[in-house]
Amino acid sequence: MGDAHPAERHDPAVAFESAKLGVWTFLATEVLLFGALFTAYAVFRLKFPALFHAEHEKLDRVLGAANTVVLITSSLTVVLGVDAARRGRMRLLQAYYGATILLAAVFLGVKYVEYGEKFHHGLHPGTNIFFSLYFMLTGLHGIHVLLGMGVLAYVLVMAGRGRYSEEYRTPVEMSGLYWHFVDLVWIYLFPLLYLAG
Amino acid sequence: MSAGDGKGYLSERGWRSWAFTLDHKRIGVMYLCTTIFFFLLGGVFALLLRLELLSPQARYFSNHAYNVFFTLHGAMMIFLFIIPAIPSGLGNFLIPLHLGARDVAFPRLNLASYWVFVAGFLVIVGSLVAPMDTGWTFYTPYSAKTGAAVTTLSLGVFLIGMSSILTGLNFIVTIHKLRAPGMSFLRMPLFLWSMYATSIIQVVATPVVGVTFLLLAAERVLGVGFFDPAKGGDPVLFQHFFWFYSHPVVYVMILPAMGIVSEVIPVFSRKPIFGYKAIAYSSLAIAFLGFLVWAHHMFTSGMSPLANAIFSFMTFFVAVPTAVKVFNWIATLYRGSITFEAPMLYALTFIFLFIIGGLTGPFLGALATNVQLHDTYFVVAHFHYTMMGGTVMGFFAGLHYWFPKITGRMLNEKAARASWALIFLGFNVTFFTMFFLGVRGMPRRYAEYLPKYHSENVVATIGSVILTLGILAMVWNFVQGLRSGTPAPGNPWRALSLEWQTPSPPETENFHEIPLVTDWPYGYGTKKA
Numbered sequence: 193m194g195d196a197h198p199a200e201r202h203d204p205a206v207a208f209e210s211a212k213l214g215v216w217t218f219l220a221t222e223v224l225l226f227g228a229l230f231t232a233y234a235v236f237r238l239k240f241p242a243l244f245h246a247e248h249e250k251l252d253r254v255l256g257a258a259n260t261v262v263l264i265t266s267s268l269t270v271v272l273g274v275d276a277a278r279r280g281r282m283r284l285l286q287a288y289y290g291a292t293i294l295l296a297a298v299f300l301g302v303k304y305v306e307y308g309e310k311f312h313h314g315l316h317p318g319t320n321i322f323f324s325l326y327f328m329l330t331g332l333h334g335i336h337v338l339l340g341m342g343v344l345a346y347v348l349v350m351a352g353r354g355r356y357s358e359e360y361r362t363p364v365e366m367s368g369l370y371w372h373f374v375d376l377v378w379i380y381l382f383p384l385l386y387l388a389g
Numbered sequence: 390m391s392a393g394d395g396k397g398y399l400s401e402r403g404w405r406s407w408a409f410t411l412d413h414k415r416i417g418v419m420y421l422c423t424t425i426f427f428f429l430l431g432g433v434f435a436l437l438l439r440l441e442l443l444s445p446q447a448r449y450f451s452n453h454a455y456n457v458f459f460t461l462h463g464a465m466m467i468f469l470f471i472i473p474a475i476p477s478g479l480g481n482f483l484i485p486l487h488l489g490a491r492d493v494a495f496p497r498l499n500l501a502s503y504w505v506f507v508a509g510f511l512v513i514v515g516s517l518v519a520p521m522d523t524g525w526t527f528y529t530p531y532s533a534k535t536g537a538a539v540t541t542l543s544l545g546v547f548l549i550g551m552s553s554i555l556t557g558l559n560f561i562v563t564i565h566k567l568r569a570p571g572m573s574f575l576r577m578p579l580f581l582w583s584m585y586a587t588s589i590i591q592v593v594a595t596p597v598v599g600v601t602f603l604l605l606a607a608e609r610v611l612g613v614g615f616f617d618p619a620k621g622g623d624p625v626l627f628q629h630f631f632w633f634y635s636h637p638v639v640y641v642m643i644l645p646a647m648g649i650v651s652e653v654i655p656v657f658s659r660k661p662i663f664g665y666k667a668i669a670y671s672s673l674a675i676a677f678l679g680f681l682v683w684a685h686h687m688f689t690s691g692m693s694p695l696a697n698a699i700f701s702f703m704t705f706f707v708a709v710p711t712a713v714k715v716f717n718w719i720a721t722l723y724r725g726s727i728t729f730e731a732p733m734l735y736a737l738t739f740i741f742l743f744i745i746g747g748l749t750g751p752f753l754g755a756l757a758t759n760v761q762l763h764d765t766y767f768v769v770a771h772f773h774y775t776m777m778g779g780t781v782m783g784f785f786a787g788l789h790y791w792f793p794k795i796t797g798r799m800l801n802e803k804a805a806r807a808s809w810a811l812i813f814l815g816f817n818v819t820f821f822t823m824f825f826l827g828v829r830g831m832p833r834r835y836a837e838y839l840p841k842y843h844s845e846n847v848v849a850t851i852g853s854v855i856l857t858l859g860i861l862a863m864v865w866n867f868v869q870g871l872r873s874g875t876p877a878p879g880n881p882w883r884a885l886s887l888e889w890q891t892p893s894p895p896e897t898e899n900f901h902e903i904p905l906v907t908d909w910p911y912g913y914g915t916k917k918a
Contacts, residue, residue, distance in 0.1 A: 210494040210566045217558045224596040228630055318612030321621045
C-alpha cells in the first residue's frame with residue numbers, strides 16, 4: 193500500500209496486531225448486542241414457562257438442525273481458507289471462501305422457507321413474546337450472516353486481484369474471525385429456541 | 390506528503406481536504422465544530438424553556454411545544470454534544486500527539502466514524518418533522534405509542550451509538566499498540582488514562598442501548614411486545630436496558646473532563662501531579678463501578694426492595710474513586726505557584742461546581758431521600774452541576790488550554806477571563822436556585838407550575854440570560870482569536886507532555902521524529918520546567 197496514509201505505513205507486525213485487537217474488541221461489542229436479547233429471553237422464559245414450552249413446539253427442529261450442520265460446515269471451510277492463505281495458496285483460499293458463501297446462502301434459504309411457513313400459519317413477530325424473541329434473535333443473526341457474506345465476498349475478490357500474500361493476509365484472518373462469531377451465535381440460538389422449550 | 394515537510398496540518402485548503410482527510414487532527418477539529426454547533430443550538434432550546442417558565446401559566450408556547458423543546462434540549466445536549474465533544478473532538482486531536490504516534494490505529498475507520506455520526510444527526514433532524522415529546526429517555530410504553538417519529542429517531546441514535554463504538558475501539562487499539570518507545574502505561578498523561586477508561590465504557594455499554602433502540606423500533610413497526618404489558622412485556626425492562634447504558638455513559642461524559650483537569654492543574658500550579666497512579670487507576674475504577682449502579686434511576690419504578698437496597702448501597706461506592714481524584718487535585722494545588730489563566734479558571738470551576746454536583750448526588754442515590762426528590766428540580770440542578778458544571782467546564786478548560794495548539798494562535802486572555810466570570814455567575818444563579826425549587830417540591834418537565842414557585846423561576850431565568858451572554862462572549866473570543874490572535878509558540882504554557890514538543894499547529898505527521906520517552910510528563914517545579 194504505497195499511497196497509504198502515513199499512519200498505515202507502520203510496521204506490518206504492529207498493523208496486524210492492531211487489526212487483531214480491533215476485531216476482537218468489535219466482537220465483544222457484538223456479544224453485548226446479542227446479550228441484551230439473551231437477557232430478554234431469560235426474563236420472559238422465567239415469566240412464562242408454559243408459553244415458551246408450548247410455542248417452541250411450533251418450530252421446525254429438522255430444518256433448524258440442518259441449518260446448524262450447514263453453518264458448522266461453513267466454519268470448517270473458512271478455517272481451511274485461512275489456512276490456505278497462510279500457506280500462500282490464494283486459489284485454494286478463493287475456493288474455500290466461495291464454498292463458505294454458498295453454505296451461507298443455503299442457510300439463509302432454509303431460513304426463508306422457515307419464515308414463510310411461520311407467516312403462513314399466522315405466526316408473526318407480534319404474535320406473542322416467544323415469537324417476538326424468535327424473530328428478533330434469528331433476524332438479527334440473519335443480518336449478521338448477510339454482512340458476513342459481504343465481508344467474505346470482498347476478501348474473495350481482493351484475493352483474486354492478488355492483494356494478499358503469505359506476508360500480508362490480515363483481512364483474510366479478520367474475516368475468518370468474524371465468520372466464527374456468526375457461527376457461534378447460531379450455536380447458542382439453536383438449542384435455546386428449538387430444543388429447550 | 391513526506392514526513393516532516395514542516396507545514397502545519399491546516400495548510401491544505403478546500404473542502405475536500407477536510408471531508409476526506411485521514412488526519413486525526415482534522416477529524417478532531419470537525420468533531421469539535423459539529424458538537425459546538427449542537428451545544429449552541431441546544432442552548433437556544435434551553436433559553437426558550439426558561440422564557441416560558443417566567444410565568445406560572447403557559448404563556449408563550451403550548452404544553453406540547455414545551456415538551457418538544459425540552460426533549461430537543463436534552464437529546465441534543467446529551468447525544469450530540471456532551472457524549473461526543475471531548476472524546477471524539479479533543480480526544481481525536483490529542484491521543485496520537487500524547488502517545489507520540491503519527492495517527493490513530495485505524496485512520497479510515499476514524500473518518501468513517503465521523504460521517505456515521507453526521508448521518509446519525511441528519512436522521513435525527515429529519516425525524517423532527519413529527520416533533521419529539523418523550524423526553525431524552527424515550528421511556529416505554531409512551532414512546533412505543535406516541536405519534537412522534539420515535540422510529541427514525543431511534544435509528545439516528547443507533548447510528549450515533551455505532552460511531553461512538555468505532556471511536557472507542559479505535560482509541561483502545563491506538564493506546565495499546567501505538568505508544569512511542571519508552572511510553573509505558575505509567576508514563577502516559579492522565580488525559581490518556583481517562584480516555585482509555587472512557588473508551589472501555591463506550592465499547593461495552595453502547596451495544597446494549599443500540600439493541601434497545603432497535604427493539605423499540607421493532608415494537609413500533611413489527612408489533613413485538615417486549616415492553617408492552619398488554620402483550621406480556623415489561624416496560625421496566627426497557628428502563629433496565631436504557632440505564633445499563635445511560636448510567637455508565639454519565640462517566641463517558643465526566644471522565645474525559647476529569648482527564649483535562651488533571652492536565653491543566655499541574656501545569657498552572659507548576660507542581661508534579663499528586664497521586665498519579667491513584668488518579669490513573671481511579672479512572673478504571675469509575676468505569677468498572679459505573680456498570681453496577683444503573684438501577685438507581687429506577688427506585689420508584691417498582692423493583693424489589695432488596696434490589697433497591699443493593700443498588701442504593703452500590704451507588705455510594707462510585708463516590709470513592711471520584712473523591713480520590715478531587716483530593717489529589719487539591720493536594721496538587723497545595724503550595725503550588727498557581728497562576729490564573731483561563732484554562733486554570735475553568736479547571737478550578739470544574740472542581741468547585743463538580744463538588745456541589747457530587748455532594749448533592751447522595752440525596753438522590755439514597756433510597757429514602759430519592760423517593761422525596763425524584764423528578765423534581767433538585768434532579769435538574771444536580772445533573773446540571775455535574776454535567777454542565779463538570780463536563781462543560783472541563784471542556785471549556787480544554788478548549789482554552791489547547792486553542793493555541795489547535796489553531797496556532799493565542800486567545801485574548803482578558804476577554805477569556807471576562808467571559809469566564811459571566812459564565813460562572815450565570816451558571817450559579819440559574820442552577821443553584823433550582824435546588825431550592827426542588828426541595829420545595831416543584832416537579833421537572835412541567836410547563837405550568839404553582840404560583841408559590843414564581844420568584845425562584847424568575848431568578849433562574851435571569852441567571853440563564855447572564856450565562857448566555859458569557860457563552861456568546863466566549864465564542865466571540867474564539868472567533869477573534871482565530872482571525873487575529875497573535876501566532877502561538879510551540880509551548881506557550883511551558884508544559885511537558887508531548888503535544889507541546891511539536892510546533893503549533895502541528896504538522897500533518899505530528900512529529901519530525903517519533904520521540905523517545907524517558908520520564909512521566911509531570912516533572913514541573915523540578916529541574917526541567
